[in-house]
Amino acid sequence: MGRLFLLNLxxxxxxxxxxxxxxxxxxxxVSKSFQCRHGKAYLFNKVVNVCPGEKEDRMMMTGLHTVADIYCIKCGSYLGWKYEVAYEKSQKYKEGKSVLERFKVSGPEGSNNNWVAHEAGASDPEDD
Structure with a gap:
């Protein structure tokens, strides 16, 4: 395995x-009103530091879509999915966007981690 390069936001x-x-x-x-098997999920315009799984056609609540599951590039945890193709005209806005399942991420609504703020010039400890 090669060296891992992560984008820091x-x-x-x-x-x-x-x-x-x-x-x-x-x-x-884009939206915080998505639902998945495990509860809430959020739709994002852009997600980084993920790797896609195999593309597959999946019947979802809003119709048939071609999607690829996405995984954390560092630890390999399943995070959600990316919409590759939406077959219904009303769902085309989802193409190229990603869904992160709320219980798999920390962020503004997290119980112990309200906002993870990283300002320019801030550094993280190397041993997290």
């Missing part, structure tokens, strides 16, 4: 609950 961010890897900024939230 600034501002109010969502992180992987397991390893605290940065995933998205709050400004990229």
């Amino acid at each position: 600034e501002g109010k961010i969502y992180c992987c609950k397991h390893c605290k890897t940065h995933l998205a900024v709050c400004e990229d939230v």
Whole structure:
């Protein structure tokens, strides 16, 4: 395995609950009204530090979509999915966007981790 390069985000961010890897900024939230098997999920315009699984057609509450599950690039935890293709015209806005399941991330609504704020010039301890 090669060297792992992670993008560090600034501002109010969502992180992987397991390893605290940065995933998205709050400004990229499109909707907080999504539901998944485990409860709430959020739709994002942009998510970083993830790797996709295999694309598959999946029947969802809003119709048939081609999606790829997404995983944390650092720890490999399942985080949600990315919409590749939406077959219904009314769902086309989802294409290219990602859903993060709320119970898999830390962020503004987290119980112990309200906002994870990283300002320019701030550094993290190396042994997290």
